[in-house]
Amino acid sequence: MASQPDNASRRAFLRNSFMMIPAVSLTGGVSLTASADEPAPNLGDYQPAFFSDDEWSFLLAACDRLIPGESAGKGPGALDTNVPIFIDGQMDSPYGHAERWYMEGPYVLDGSPDLGFQYPYTPREVYQKGIAMTQAYCQQQHGKRFEQLDGDAQDRVLQALEANDVDFASLGETQKLEASEFFASLLSNTKEGYLADPIHGGNKHMASWKMVGFPGARASFRDWVDQHNVEYPLGPVSLTGERG
Amino acid sequence: MAKQQPRVDAVIVGLGWTGSIMGMELTDAGLNVLALERGEDRTNEDFAYPKPADELQYGIRHTMMQKPKQSAVTIRRNLDERALPQRKLGAFLPGDGVGGAGAHWTGVLIRPTPTDLQLKTFADQAFGKGVLQDDMQIQDFGVSWDELEPHFSFFEKVCGQSGTTGNLNGQIQAGGDPFEGPRSEPYPLPALQDTQNTQMFEKAAKQLGYHPFPNPSANVSRAWTNPYGMQLGPCNYCGFCSRYGCLNYSKASPQTCILNALKQRSNFDYRTNANVTRVELAADGKTATGVTYVDGNGEEVFQPADMVILASYALNNVRLMLNSGIGQPYDPVARTGTVGRNYSYQIGGGINCYFDDIEFNPFATAGATGKMFNDFSPGNFDSAAHGFIGGAKMHSSQASGTPIKTPLPKDAPSWGQGYKDALQKYYGHHMKLSMTGSVMSYRSNMLDLDPTWKDPYGMPLLRMTFDWKQNEHRLSAFMRDRLREIADVLKPDYRDESFNLEGSHFKVTSYVSTHNVGGAVMGTDPSTSAVNRYLQSWDVHNVFVPGGNAFPQNFQANPTDLIAALTYWSAKKIREDYLKNPGPLMSRS
Numbered sequence: 001m002a003s004q005p006d007n008a009s010r011r012a013f014l015r016n017s018f019m020m021i022p023a024v025s026l027t028g029g030v031s032l033t034a035s036a037d038e039p040a041p042n043l044g045d046y047q048p049a050f051f052s053d054d055e056w057s058f059l060l061a062a063c064d065r066l067i068p069g070e071s072a073g074k075g076p077g078a079l080d081t082n083v084p085i086f087i088d089g090q091m092d093s094p095y096g097h098a099e100r101w102y103m104e105g106p107y108v109l110d111g112s113p114d115l116g117f118q119y120p121y122t123p124r125e126v127y128q129k130g131i132a133m134t135q136a137y138c139q140q141q142h143g144k145r146f147e148q149l150d151g152d153a154q155d156r157v158l159q160a161l162e163a164n165d166v167d168f169a170s171l172g173e174t175q176k177l178e179a180s181e182f183f184a185s186l187l188s189n190t191k192e193g194y195l196a197d198p199i200h201g202g203n204k205h206m207a208s209w210k211m212v213g214f215p216g217a218r219a220s221f222r223d224w225v226d227q228h229n230v231e232y233p234l235g236p237v238s239l240t241g242e243r244g
Numbered sequence: 245m246a247k248q249q250p251r252v253d254a255v256i257v258g259l260g261w262t263g264s265i266m267g268m269e270l271t272d273a274g275l276n277v278l279a280l281e282r283g284e285d286r287t288n289e290d291f292a293y294p295k296p297a298d299e300l301q302y303g304i305r306h307t308m309m310q311k312p313k314q315s316a317v318t319i320r321r322n323l324d325e326r327a328l329p330q331r332k333l334g335a336f337l338p339g340d341g342v343g344g345a346g347a348h349w350t351g352v353l354i355r356p357t358p359t360d361l362q363l364k365t366f367a368d369q370a371f372g373k374g375v376l377q378d379d380m381q382i383q384d385f386g387v388s389w390d391e392l393e394p395h396f397s398f399f400e401k402v403c404g405q406s407g408t409t410g411n412l413n414g415q416i417q418a419g420g421d422p423f424e425g426p427r428s429e430p431y432p433l434p435a436l437q438d439t440q441n442t443q444m445f446e447k448a449a450k451q452l453g454y455h456p457f458p459n460p461s462a463n464v465s466r467a468w469t470n471p472y473g474m475q476l477g478p479c480n481y482c483g484f485c486s487r488y489g490c491l492n493y494s495k496a497s498p499q500t501c502i503l504n505a506l507k508q509r510s511n512f513d514y515r516t517n518a519n520v521t522r523v524e525l526a527a528d529g530k531t532a533t534g535v536t537y538v539d540g541n542g543e544e545v546f547q548p549a550d551m552v553i554l555a556s557y558a559l560n561n562v563r564l565m566l567n568s569g570i571g572q573p574y575d576p577v578a579r580t581g582t583v584g585r586n587y588s589y590q591i592g593g594g595i596n597c598y599f600d601d602i603e604f605n606p607f608a609t610a611g612a613t614g615k616m617f618n619d620f621s622p623g624n625f626d627s628a629a630h631g632f633i634g635g636a637k638m639h640s641s642q643a644s645g646t647p648i649k650t651p652l653p654k655d656a657p658s659w660g661q662g663y664k665d666a667l668q669k670y671y672g673h674h675m676k677l678s679m680t681g682s683v684m685s686y687r688s689n690m691l692d693l694d695p696t697w698k699d700p701y702g703m704p705l706l707r708m709t710f711d712w713k714q715n716e717h718r719l720s721a722f723m724r725d726r727l728r729e730i731a732d733v734l735k736p737d738y739r740d741e742s743f744n745l746e747g748s749h750f751k752v753t754s755y756v757s758t759h760n761v762g763g764a765v766m767g768t769d770p771s772t773s774a775v776n777r778y779l780q781s782w783d784v785h786n787v788f789v790p791g792g793n794a795f796p797q798n799f800q801a802n803p804t805d806l807i808a809a810l811t812y813w814s815a816k817k818i819r820e821d822y823l824k825n826p827g828p829l830m831s832r833s
Contacts, residue, residue, distance in 0.1 A: 066659040073661045075668060095305055101332045102316035104697060108328055114751040115319055115328040155660070187659055195647040196300035212671035214607060214647045217297035219482035219491060221608035228440040229603050239294050 040204045043082055050091035050124065054145075058131045059084045061147035065154050066190045076207040078190055086193030086202030091124050098122035109176040119175045123185060130182030133171040134161065158183065199239045206244040209236040216244070246536060246544040252278040255535055255549035257520045257564065258556030260344020261804065262790040262811045264498040264506060265399075266553045268472070269815035271509045273823060279512075280537055280547065282314070282519035282556075283341030288499050291347075291489030299646040302488045306333050308348040309487075310340040310557075314519070317559060318694040319752050321711040323576060329697050329705065335756040337487070338557045342516060343498045345557065345758060350486035350611040350643050351462040351495050352802040353405050355396050355809075358389035358425040359623040360682075360799035363633070371628050377715055379687040381586055382633070383796035386768040386777035387813060389425050395812035396805060397429050403496035404468035404476050406433040407460040421457045423618040436465050436479065440604045441675035442615040445640035448733040454617040459641060461612035462496035462804075472505040485611025486643040495611065515539075521701050523552050523568035523787060531786050532570075538701050550826075551786045551818075555811075558792035562587075562691045562763035563706040571764075571774050571783045576688050576709075582774040582782075583764055584692045586685035587708065588798040590759040591716050593743035594678035595727050596651050597736035604672055606645025614641030620723065621800055622682075632718040634682035635800045638726065640675055647671065654740040677730050679723040680757075684715055685797040691763040710750055717746045759803050761795035766810070768830070776830040778822075779814040785828045790814050 048056045063084050069077030078084070090096050098121075107120045121129065138146045138157060146157060160166045164180035193202030195209075197217065203209065209216050216236030224232065235244040253275035256263045263279050270277045286308075301307050312331055320327035339345030359366050362384045367376065409430040410420025417430075435458035438446075442458075449456040463479040470476070479494040493500050506512050517540030524533045524546065534548035554561045565571055565583050574585035616639035619625065627633055651674055652658075656666035694707040720743045731739055750756075767773030770782040779794055781787040790811040792803050817829060 067664055068661050073665065075664045077664075093305075098332075100306070100311040100313055102312035102329050102697075103331065104329075106696065108326065111326060111328045112321075114321075114749060114753060116330055116332070116334055116752045118328055118331065158659070190659075192300055192304060192648055195650075196304075197298055199298070200300050208667075209647065212647060212650070212667055214645070214671065217294045219294060219297045219480075219484055221481040221483065221605075222478070224605065225437045225439060225481040225608045227605075228438075228443065230605075231603050232605055232608070239298060 040082060040198060041085065043079055043085065046085050048088045050088050050096070051127070054135075055128070055131050056084070057145070057147045058135065059087060061154060062158065062186060063190050065151065065158055066187060067194055075211045078194055080204065081194055081202055081207050082204045083190055083193035083202045086196070086200055087189050089201040090189060091127065096122065096124045107175065117181065119177050121175065121177060126177060126182055126185050129173065129177055130179075130186070133168050133173060133179070134166070134182070136171045137166050197239045198242065206236045206238055206242065210244050246546040248546045248548065251534070251548040251550070252276045253549065254278070254551040254553060255280060255547050256553040256555050257535060258282075258344060258554070258560070259342050259498065259514055260339060260555065260557070261346040261498055261808055263553070263555035264502040265808060265811045266555055266790065266815055267506045267512055268502060269812070269819065271506070271512045273819045274511070276511045277513075278547065278549070279514035280518040280520050280535065281342050281514060281516045283516065285516045286342045286347055286489070286499065288493065291491050293491040296484050296488040296491045297482070299648050302348070302484070303644070303646055304648055306337060308339060308341065308489065309333055310338045313700070315560065315699055316697070316705055318697055318705050318707045320707070320709050321749050323688050323709060327694060327707045327709070330752050334754060335750070335752045336758045336760055337755070338559065338758060338760070342503070342514070346497045346804070347489050347499060348487050349804065352459055352612045353400065353403055353462040353496070353805050354460040354801040355425060355805050356799045356801055357423065357618075357621055357623070360621070361385045361387065361389055361392070363622065363797060366622060367633055370623070371633060375628050375631060376633055377686070377713060380715065381685045381687060383586070383685070383765070383767055383772060385796060386766055386773070387810070392809045392813055393425070393428055395809035397427065398471070398812060399805065399808040401432050402470050402472065402501050403462040404433050404464040404470060405431055405460060405462060406436055406465040407431045407458050408435050410457060419457060421618050422455050423621060423624050431460070433465050433468060436461050436463065436610050436613055437481070438615070439609055439613055439642055440602065441640050441642050442613065444675065444734060445677065445730070446615045448730045449615070449617050449638075451733055452729060454619045454638070456615045456617045459612045459614040459616055459639065461610065463610040463612050464494055464496070470501055472502060474501050474505055476500055479610045481608050481610050481613070483607040483609050483645050518545075519701065520564065521567065521703050523554075523564060523570060525569065525784060529569070530784060532784055551788070554787065554789045555791065558760050558763060559691070559706055559708075561789050561791050561793045563693070565764055565774065565789070566693050566706070567703050570781055570787055573692055574690055576690055579687065582770070582772065584690050585772070585774070586762040586765045586796050587689050587691045587710060587760075588685045588762040588795065589683045589710060590757040590798055591681040591683050591712065591720060591744055592678065592757060593681070593720050593724060593741075594676050595731050595739055595741040596653070596674060596676055597731055597734055598653060598670055598674050598738040600669070600673060600737045602673060604642070604675055606642055606672060606674070609642045609645060611643050612641070613643070614639050620726065627719070627722070630718060630722050632715045632722070634684060634715065634719050636679040636681040636719065636723045637800045638723065639678050639680065641678060642675070645672070651676070653738050677727045679720070679727060680800060681716065681719050681723060682800045683798045684713070685762060686713055712744050712748060712750055714746070717744065717748070720744050721746070759792070759798060761792040761798045761803060764789050764793040765796040766794040767796060770832050778817040778829045779810060780822075780829050782828070782832060786826060788814055788818065
């Protein structure tokens, strides 16, 4: 077992660490979506900026299966931590618009997957098409929308997407977007929202960081680096100065 | 008709490490120097706490990296495959903006060995006929250890290199790398602090008879004032280093080590958002007259200059040469031409080790934190018996502990409750055993211009043809077996591994390394090198091309120390000889 620091050194460390946390004000670069004394929004009150109501229902249900909440075991889930709000925000970021990517034709769709993605879609379009085709698949298979299925059936749909067993081409896809690609985007964005700094809209109150023991944006461990195999005693701080 | 700017003595394309070094050296020589950088300006203020401590922004969305929109590379694995554009970054992450990759690198600052610089000579002595692949095109660098040693020493002082000396003027020193080439001076600063994983790795490596030493680091262990008067503060192990700008003035970068000194010089100027599209040549094609760039308003500008330094990323240096008609493009069938020849890379692999009851605190780390051993670099072991040439540095490094990148066992669920359970169980309970391996050069690993896709300025994209070869597959298998022996000593509760073995091909979709080298290699024979041993174009004498592009093949260590040393070596020759008598510094015959 990892040993604990003795109480005196722990107290001294805590005191010094708190004194070293600056009152943060950010200018430029990162835009603030929340400050430390402004609570993160409730997911239920949130109006999505990008997703339609139908898409939003899918996203909430899917995120809840990808990282389930406390009812399924220890630790917060994607909905507890506002992951769908994060994804909605990302859709209007440079990432959502593929602003940095090379999006010039011709698009060659029959190359090796090892040469990377080649379809002509931004992440916004991947979500819109992927959700629509997944819903069409659910109607075909179950006569219901994804969010109307029970949890086990939802998991089977997600497993089929992941394994590329849902044939998007037969559901109208013409540019070779594959189910597994849509699933990979959804899953990686869900994990990003769960584990990124709350400034980006997810990881509400740094709940995932507290769960794993990541101290966030403290970014100063000169007094800690040589304390080997000792559990770090302090909770996380965020870019806006929120403390957990 | 392009707008024209007033003439300068020297124009530098790209303001990363090599551009900054050339800027210092050429302004020292009294030249009026202008640097053109295609990205944004970046100063230390951009890295003020807490801005860099944002994994999504920098670690995942690549905010400091080149935008494929501006300069994608097309990639194929062999001459018969159709190359496709790398539409978003994956296998490699070149830098963008002032500072280039030097602003976001990890900071491992290590020299090659004397053997690495003369690998062809070594191969001819140590390998019988038929041992090595016949399409291998390895060469000597054309410059010796003794010639480069003063430049390594100087650049290491510029960076405040931190580590443990292994060979001081031929005397082996305890705790350092006994296989390193003789250093004329010890490391400027002592090594970084050990972490839990480095101590475990060191102990196991010693038990197996190896010679571990601290990763040579450009994250400084103590306060340091460098020869330019620039000051670095001791690293605070913030955990946001590789892919991030330094929030503590502790990582050597053009910003922390050179630029504020350079910017004070009245004979230096730089422009950002200035994307050089080609070097312009005189009518006889033997000299450059300057460069053409597109400015931030989309306007084309001609910048006349007496000398052109191509100091952008290795891949872009080659592309600029090809797009400007400097030298003869390489033809892999006829085996003629040199520009684009001998593109090379780095191969990686490793074993993830998970320990239920050990706290690694991976967030408390410097980028270069780790220990390595060099027992498996060329000349230190009998690789001929295993049918390959080259080597690997074997290490356990801990560049970061940011949570989105948390490694989880391969058999852990990737979503659902099982994923959440695995995240809780394994975050902070992982260390990695790694090999970073050399990659040789081959007839068909090369660079040329893509016939189909173009950049926003209408210039052809660079096309990369690259795959892993049998030699590197064999090297990986050998190193895997050695790392497995270390893992056997450590006895993790769970382990999995990933290596590029026989039958595996290069994939662009996941990160491999940003050690893209070669393509405009240096040498003493104009039929097999694009630049001479002073990094001067054989064909256009007032064009110099410092960068990783000069490596005839890659070695097992990180490239920055050698890139910088070669740049100082080239600058010395320019200052001592070329400026007095501009012309070819070596004769073609």
